[in-house]
Amino acid sequence: MPIHVIVGAQWGDEGKGRVVDYFAAQSDITARYAGGDNAGHTVRVGDETYKLHLVPSGILYPNGICVLGGGMVINPLTLMRELKQLADRGIDIAPERIWIAENAHLITPAHVALDGAREAQRGSAAIGTTKRGIGPAYTDKAARSGLRAGMMANADLYRERLTEHLITHNKTLEALYGAAPLDVDEAAAPLLEAAAFLAPYLTNVPLALNEALRDGKSVLAEGAQGTLLDLDHGSYPYVTSSSATVGGVMTGLGVGPKVIERVTGVVKAYSTRVGGGPFPTELTGALGDQLRGTGANPWDEFGTTTGRPRRTGWLDVVVLRYAARINGLTDLIVTKLDILSGFDSLQIADRYTLDGTEIRELPSDHARLADVTPIYGHLPGWHQDIMQVTDFEALPDAAQDYIRRIETLTDLPIRQVTVGPARAQAINR
Ligand code: IMP
Numbered sequence: 339m340p341i342h343v344i345v346g347a348q349w350g351d352e353g354k355g356r357v358v359d360y361f362a363a364q365s366d367i368t369a370r371y372a373g374g375d376n377a378g379h380t381v382r383v384g385d386e387t388y389k390l391h392l393v394p395s396g397i398l399y400p401n402g403i404c405v406l407g408g409g410m411v412i413n414p415l416t417l418m419r420e421l422k423q424l425a426d427r428g429i430d431i432a433p434e435r436i437w438i439a440e441n442a443h444l445i446t447p448a449h450v451a452l453d454g455a456r457e458a459q460r461g462s463a464a465i466g467t468t469k470r471g472i473g474p475a476y477t478d479k480a481a482r483s484g485l486r487a488g489m490m491a492n493a494d495l496y497r498e499r500l501t502e503h504l505i506t507h508n509k510t511l512e513a514l515y516g517a518a519p520l521d522v523d524e525a526a527a528p529l530l531e532a533a534a535f536l537a538p539y540l541t542n543v544p545l546a547l548n549e550a551l552r553d554g555k556s557v558l559a560e561g562a563q564g565t566l567l568d569l570d571h572g573s574y575p576y577v578t579s580s581s582a583t584v585g586g587v588m589t590g591l592g593v594g595p596k597v598i599e600r601v602t603g604v605v606k607a608y609s610t611r612v613g614g615g616p617f618p619t620e621l622t623g624a625l626g627d628q629l630r631g632t633g634a635n636p637w638d639e640f641g642t643t644t645g646r647p648r649r650t651g652w653l654d655v656v657v658l659r660y661a662a663r664i665n666g667l668t669d670l671i672v673t674k675l676d677i678l679s680g681f682d683s684l685q686i687a688d689r690y691t692l693d694g695t696e697i698r699e700l701p702s703d704h705a706r707l708a709d710v711t712p713i714y715g716h717l718p719g720w721h722q723d724i725m726q727v728t729d730f731e732a733l734p735d736a737a738q739d740y741i742r743r744i745e746t747l748t749d750l751p752i753r754q755v756t757v758g759p760a761r762a763q764a765i766n767r
Contacts, residue, residue: 350564355379362399368558376391376562397435441543443479468613584664617707676757684740691713
């Protein structure tokens with residue numbers, strides 16, 4: 339059976355969590371392939387709100403298997419806490435249904451400290467990372483000095499490597515950044531405890547997953563972050579350090595490309611971005627505040643992981659066309675259309691001008707995104723509350739036109755539109 343990939347088509351926070359939650363109901367396995375606890379998925383089930391950072395959203399269905407793939411960087415302390423919290427709320431966390439890839443890399447407190455120290459040193463050029471240690475953990479992976487999850491199965495070896503790792507990074511913290519070193523024993527103790535807790539979950543994921551596919555199981559690959567945050571294809575250096583795009587599915591899970599049948603891009607009905615970096619359609623005034631919300635609701639535009647207010651702006655189709663190309667998107671899902679209710683008129687950027695020339699594609703040097711001026715198409719808004727609408731034709735004409743305009747501009751079908759945070763607030767097409 340094939341793999342259905344869910345990727346973010348913008349700068350992350352597109353609402354992938356609820357989309358994954360929707361498709362997980364029809365999938366045997368949900369697998370995260372990249373990133374770490376920099377991601378945050380908010381899923382509403384009935385009156386309950388779950389905020390997940392590492393465990394795939396499929397965990398909320400009783401029978402699904404959840405995979406944390408080898409392309410991930412896993413903070414064992416966060417993962418242990420998340421699993422225990424899920425268990426406390428009655429969710430089954432048996433090792434048979436949660437597979438942690440042995441080749442995933444681990445994030446330690448040293449990585450977290452380094453992330454903070456590097457950001458502080460960057461000053462006004464800071465990336466605005468989530469300070470979860472993501473960049474330093476992937477740095478160690480690429481330098482071939484990282485700690486892999488599989489090491490947690492061998493307590494003696496793990497203790498030895500962990501100690502070496504902490505001592506080495508303490509030297510860097512002190513010498514390069516003038517930061518306080520970590521107490522090695524104090525830092526290691528909870529990690530050793532987490533290792534004992536997590537060891538039963540360690541799995542040869544590429545083998546188990548390929549066997550499951552051969553046996554006819556369906557797999558949902560859950561993207562984290564978004565296309566413009568991808569290490570290779572995003573707006574470098576204002577990116578995360580993983581392969582958030584579809585390429586990450588193959589390296590992150592250990593599967594071949596032919597098993598991928600569908601690649602759905604998740605798009606918010608407008609744009610948001612957290613952290614630094616260029617954002618052509620950003621709105622800084624009252625309109626931006628209207629899109630952001632006040633923070634009173636869990637779905638307002640404040641980071642799930644850091645609580646930071648997100649930057650907001652109009653929808654940017656130049657970005658979507660780029661995401662379609664990089665990921666080979668087969669279709670789109672548009673989330674949070676309800677947030678656009680109440681605007682007199684709406685705008686969608688479908689081209690830019692750069693140095694006086696009109697362009698339809700992102701400049702190859704993404705740093706130049708800071709210099710583009712979006713060219714907007716204007717559409718009428720609508721004022722009706724659409725949060726209870728379940729049928730596309732029952733949406734106000736202006737809302738239908740908005741969705742159809744995105745289809746025309748991206749040349750992709752929109753298969754679902756969400757109009758509220760609950761599972762039922764989704765219109766299928
Ligand atoms: P890092 O992944 O913590 O290193 O952060 C690098 C950049 O990616 C920063 O701009 C973060 O705000 C952004 N980022 C990382 N994870 C997410 C996410 O899940 N949603 C939105 N932005 C993210």
